[in-house]
Amino acid sequence: MLVFWKERLVYLATPKTGTTAIETALESLASLAIQRPPELKHTSAHRYWRYIAPYLAAAADEDFFVVAVMREPIDWLGSWYRYNQREKMFRPERSTAGISFDTFIEGYLSDPQPDYANVGQQSRFLMPQKGPGVDRIFRYDDMDSLVGFLEDRLNCEILLPRLNVSPEGSLDLAPDIEARLRRERAREFALFDSLKTGCYNDPLA
Secondary structure, eight states: OEEETTTTEEEOOOTTSSHHHHHHHHGGGOSEEOOSSHHHHTOOHHHIIIIIHHHHHHHHSSOOEEEEEEOOHHHHHHHHHHHTTOSSOSSGGGOOTTOOHHHHHHHHTSSSOOGGGOOOOHHHHHSOSSSOOOSEEEEGGGHHHHHHHHHHHHTSOOOOOOOSOOOOOOOOOOHHHHHHHHHHTHHHHHHHHHGGGTOOSOTTO
């Protein structure tokens, strides 16, 4: 999470959306940068508005504009799947080594979820069903729009490094499992699809 005091701007770091590169590029410009631990780095919209926004608003006498990035849902899950295939895992129970992408998605749709598939949901992170969400969401596959927005707000040129990239891996998904994913996580896909038209409210509310 990055806070830009003068510009009244907050960047929330949605997991697996290039957050390390963005924060590396912008940390020196931010008034406040929280990059660790992950629980604080990846502060959700709900936690921001409940705990952090009131403090900032009281100090600045106005709300800050909140931005974040969303990744296409299957691509986002694939990034988690590939990332957790690393040989050196701090938490072995989260490893996806030896697990197919189909199995990972089935685990993700299970209740309870196995540890390796417990990765959350972007829609909950960005647009909680109760309370305000992110003011503007940018698409991960259109990072140029985010960079352009930030360059205008921060009045500087921004070059994003390529960091913390997940290893390569097969993301073949059986049609029936993909259909189930799209059905059971319809809010994820609807929110991402809404970004094409600049609609940032919950399309399924």
